[in-house]
Amino acid sequence: MQTHIFDVIVVGAGGAGLMAALYASKTASTAVISKLYPTRSHTGAAQGGVGAALGNLEEDYPEWHTFDTVKGSDYLGDQDAIEFMCQEAVDAVYELEHYGLPFSRTPEGKIDQRPFGGHTNNVTGKPVRRACFAADRTGHMILQTLYQQCIKNHVNFYDEFQVIDLLIVNGAAAGVVALELSTSELHVFHAKSVVFATGGHGRIWEVTSNAYAYSGDGASVALRRGLPLEDMEFFQFHPTGIYKLGILITEGVRGEGGILFNDKGERFMEKYAPKVKDLASRDVVSRAMYTEMREGRGIGGKNFFYLDVRPEVVNRYAALDGRKRPDGSPYIVTADEIISKLPDIADFCRVYLGVDPVTQPMPVQPTAHYTMGGIPTNKYGEVVIDDQNTVLPGFYAAGEVACVSVHGANRLGTNSLLDLITFGKHAGLRAAEFSRGATLQPLPKDAADFALAQLNQLKNSAGSERVADISREMKSVMFDHVGIFRTADGMKTALEKVRELRQRHQHIKITDQGKVFNTDLINAWELGNLLQLAELITVCAINRTESRGAHARDDYPKRDDANWMKHTLAWEKDGNIRLGYKPVAITKYQPKERVY
Amino acid sequence: MKISLKLYRYNPEIDKKSRYETYQLEADPTDRILDILEFVKGYIDGTLSFRRSCAHGVCGSDAMRINGQNRLACKTLLRDLHGNKVTVEPIMGLRVIKDLIVDMDPFFENFRTVLPYLINDEPAPKTERLQSPEDRERFDDTTKCILCACCTTSCPSFWANDEYLGPAAFVNAHRFIFDSRDRAADERLKILSAQNGVYRCHTVFNCTLACPREIEITKAIGEVKRAISTGSLK
Ligand SMILES: Cc1cc2nc3c(=O)[nH]c(=O)nc-3n(C[C@H](O)[C@H](O)[C@H](O)COP(=O)(O)OP(=O)(O)OC[C@H]3O[C@@H](n4cnc5c(N)ncnc54)[C@H](O)[C@@H]3O)c2cc1C
Numbered sequence: 001m002q003t004h005i006f007d008v009i010v011v012g013a014g015g016a017g018l019m020a021a022l023y024a025s026k027t028a029s030t031a032v033i034s035k036l037y038p039t040r041s042h043t044g045a046a047q048g049g050v051g052a053a054l055g056n057l058e059e060d061y062p063e064w065h066t067f068d069t070v071k072g073s074d075y076l077g078d079q080d081a082i083e084f085m086c087q088e089a090v091d092a093v094y095e096l097e098h099y100g101l102p103f104s105r106t107p108e109g110k111i112d113q114r115p116f117g118g119h120t121n122n123v124t125g126k127p128v129r130r131a132c133f134a135a136d137r138t139g140h141m142i143l144q145t146l147y148q149q150c151i152k153n154h155v156n157f158y159d160e161f162q163v164i165d166l167l168i169v170n171g172a173a174a175g176v177v178a179l180e181l182s183t184s185e186l187h188v189f190h191a192k193s194v195v196f197a198t199g200g201h202g203r204i205w206e207v208t209s210n211a212y213a214y215s216g217d218g219a220s221v222a223l224r225r226g227l228p229l230e231d232m233e234f235f236q237f238h239p240t241g242i243y244k245l246g247i248l249i250t251e252g253v254r255g256e257g258g259i260l261f262n263d264k265g266e267r268f269m270e271k272y273a274p275k276v277k278d279l280a281s282r283d284v285v286s287r288a289m290y291t292e293m294r295e296g297r298g299i300g301g302k303n304f305f306y307l308d309v310r311p312e313v314v315n316r317y318a319a320l321d322g323r324k325r326p327d328g329s330p331y332i333v334t335a336d337e338i339i340s341k342l343p344d345i346a347d348f349c350r351v352y353l354g355v356d357p358v359t360q361p362m363p364v365q366p367t368a369h370y371t372m373g374g375i376p377t378n379k380y381g382e383v384v385i386d387d388q389n390t391v392l393p394g395f396y397a398a399g400e401v402a403c404v405s406v407h408g409a410n411r412l413g414t415n416s417l418l419d420l421i422t423f424g425k426h427a428g429l430r431a432a433e434f435s436r437g438a439t440l441q442p443l444p445k446d447a448a449d450f451a452l453a454q455l456n457q458l459k460n461s462a463g464s465e466r467v468a469d470i471s472r473e474m475k476s477v478m479f480d481h482v483g484i485f486r487t488a489d490g491m492k493t494a495l496e497k498v499r500e501l502r503q504r505h506q507h508i509k510i511t512d513q514g515k516v517f518n519t520d521l522i523n524a525w526e527l528g529n530l531l532q533l534a535e536l537i538t539v540c541a542i543n544r545t546e547s548r549g550a551h552a553r554d555d556y557p558k559r560d561d562a563n564w565m566k567h568t569l570a571w572e573k574d575g576n577i578r579l580g581y582k583p584v585a586i587t588k589y590q591p592k593e594r595v596y
Numbered sequence: 597m598k599i600s601l602k603l604y605r606y607n608p609e610i611d612k613k614s615r616y617e618t619y620q621l622e623a624d625p626t627d628r629i630l631d632i633l634e635f636v637k638g639y640i641d642g643t644l645s646f647r648r649s650c651a652h653g654v655c656g657s658d659a660m661r662i663n664g665q666n667r668l669a670c671k672t673l674l675r676d677l678h679g680n681k682v683t684v685e686p687i688m689g690l691r692v693i694k695d696l697i698v699d700m701d702p703f704f705e706n707f708r709t710v711l712p713y714l715i716n717d718e719p720a721p722k723t724e725r726l727q728s729p730e731d732r733e734r735f736d737d738t739t740k741c742i743l744c745a746c747c748t749t750s751c752p753s754f755w756a757n758d759e760y761l762g763p764a765a766f767v768n769a770h771r772f773i774f775d776s777r778d779r780a781a782d783e784r785l786k787i788l789s790a791q792n793g794v795y796r797c798h799t800v801f802n803c804t805l806a807c808p809r810e811i812e813i814t815k816a817i818g819e820v821k822r823a824i825s826t827g828s829l830k
């Protein structure tokens with residue numbers, strides 16, 4: 001076993017982790033540990049854009065961005081943190097540009113912007129162009145650019161090291177234990193500050209836009225060390241995944257004028273969101289699709305719809321909506337313009353569907369997409385562990401694994417990339433600052449024991465259960481019962497099933513007993529994380545007897561501010577889940593009914 | 597449909613030499629090759645090892661030789677192969693660690709050699725640096741690279757010598773050389789004109805054919821060569 005010493009350890013090399021590392025490494029010895037090569041991180045999959053009220057194309061203000069985010073969160077987001085993020089957004093995007101990010105450009109050479117769901121002009125209520133984009137590969141460009149900057153600044157990387165455990169000593173973070181994938185050797189990283197930036201857990205559900213790597217490792221590791229997770233019942237389903245495959249079709253398609261149609265050829269979003277229609281918030285659109293489907297208006301009676309971005313259709317509806325270009329002329333597009341703004345989407349359609357999106361509509365269905373809940377933090381990325389927001393010294397979290405909470409019950413598109421760069425930066429700064437005044441906590445003698453025990457338990461189980469079976473059964477029951485619409489009965493069915501699966505997981509058969517890239521073992525360990533989180537999510541969801549944002553219950557269809565204007569905190573100890581609450585920070589905006 | 601899947605196998609802890617194993621399977625024409633590998637791993641042989649993450653061709657994890665051509669397993673559907681025989685092998689020119697996993701370190705080392713980051717020490721303005729859509733378009737194609745190594749490991753010059761920087765490094769150099777905001781083109785062109793640089797490219801076009809992002813790599817290398825010989829970025 002090797003031991004390494006650093007001031008700051010960053011776990012995860014996506015947008016949040018790299019941003020934290022860039023900032024921390026300016027003043028502190030820093031290393032990034034990542035189970036994937038940094039450029040494989042899921043940030044690279046983000047398509048549509050990063051939100052910031054630059055106002056490059058039309059009037060816009062951070063205050064409007066703040067209000068839209070509060071409203072989008074269904075008032076569960078913490079308003080102080082949201083305001084902070086939306087104010088920081090403008091400079092954060094300029095900073096990315098200065099790092100070299102190749103944003104698409106306006107004719108004047110400024111960063112180009114497009115409309116996205118839930119982002120509005122607060123006076124007219126109409127969609128506003130706020131998403132700063134690089135074609136439809138904004139996340140790819142953010143990830144590449146930040147990685148390039150890390151190379152430039154000689155940041156240390158431990159690539160293909162998987163963190164299995166977090167060390168907490170004397171009530172403070174002391175480091176992590178990681179498995180080197182190419183050798184199966186355990187390494188202890190002894191540090192004054194630890195930043196978790198490990199992404200989400202969207203692999204719990206059957207139809208998902210999320211990468212295989214989205215197995216909830218960071219959240220699960222923290223939970224196992226007795227820390228709470230916040231608002232885990234809130235998980236976003238994005239309206240437009242490719243039918244059956246779940247691959248994401250960015251909201252940018254609707255931003256560019258694409259329209260959703262049901263089996264009768266109706267633009268059904270008109271009914272559900274008369275003002276912004278197809279550009280309503282994601283939870284609203286996904287629910288509308290489900291409602292249409294239940295009422296038999298899915299295409300051919302099935303559970304999908306058409307997303308149509310053929311130029312003739314875009315132009316017809318743009319004229320009906322009175323949509324204008326920034327110079328005041330009517331909004332008219334050609335097939336070439338659509339392809340040039342959405343080249344990757346066109347490519348996905350051709351490869352996976354055999355469809356050309358400018359000549360044929362795309363079959364889409366809601367797909368599991370984004371983890372709103374996670375490790376609770378304050379707006380500086382410091383992890384907080386109770387209803388008093390008590391800080392755990394030396395421990396930070398940022399990005400999709402964290403819950404600040406700026407997304408509340410429903411995240412607005414483009415706000416995750418923004419979350420990464422804002423809170424990644426602040427977590428990195430704080431982590432470095434903390435390490436300056438702190439001494440290393442002593443390492444316990446048995447530092448690697450808990451990690452080793454977890455792996456050995458799996459490796460040595462004499463059972464015959466398969467990772468593939470358990471995983472399939474989990475995904476299916478969670479998609480059916482803890483998905484877009486939920487009921488107590490359905491969720492109880494899911495809970496029973498997931499508990500059974502957790503038992504069966506104890507008896508998994510690991511065929512690979514080797515040390516070199518034992519992905520058999522790693523897959524099994526990751527599945528354990530997903531199951532643990534699936535159970536917790538379901539318990540939190542059953543407990544919240546209201547509908548808010550992405551958590552929609554048939555048996556409690558209304559938002560209930562009197563009883564539920566609060567965050568959930570959940571702990572797991574010895575297999576038992578305990579729930580608590582903490583208040584929502586409300587500063588300027590009193591909760592109102594949410595209409596689009 | 598019924599397929600016959602032939603897989604390259606090598607477990608350094610057991611095998612002295614690599615070998616092939618063949619599986620007869622039932623699969624769907626729209627299955628990704630990655631789905632088929634997952635099936636083998638999940639239900640037939642848990643020791644089969646490969647990298648993957650995004651499953652839709654954007655992270656660059658799963659470059660492999662599929663029926664003799666470098667491709668991403670997640671971006672290749674069975675029906676694209678026009679037949680029911682599928683052979684999957686690791687990409688060439690990098691050391692095989694286990695099954696389809698190769699040592700990527702030399703590849704990333706070459707990438708780092710070309711200074712793959714924006715260099716511009718002039719003070720930045722308060723807002724964005726301006727760049728016209730035409731200037732932005734100039735290097736658009738090469739910003740698409742996902743560092744999967746399909747191109748570099750399809751190149752005979754790289755097979756012969758792994759210190760040859762290779763197409764992926766050139767693509768990433770191009771991305772900065774032709775960015776109007778960058779100021780280090782000369783420095784990069786010097787690196788690229790050295791011994792292991794672009795002049796070892798014999799315009800075989802394998803790289804362009806292999807690129808899953810459809811980057812016109814040979815064209816980009818041609819532009820770099822021209823910039824070196826003319827001393828101009830026009
Ligand atoms: C298809 C798609 C499109 C999207 N489009 C947009 C968009 O247009 N705008 C927007 O704002 N948001 C978008 N999102 C959301 C956004 O991209 C993600 O929420 C965000 O990129 C997450 O970044 P991250 O840094 O938190 O995590 P990631 O980028 O996923 O990085 C996680 C890192 O943690 C590492 N890691 C995980 N577990 C371990 C472990 N146990 N040990 C060591 N390392 C570990 C991984 O290797 C990885 O480096 C999109 C998401 C998807 C899936």
Ligand code: FES
Pocket residue numbers: 647648649650651652653654655656657658668669670671
């Ligand atoms: S798994 Fe990401 S490119 Fe294939």
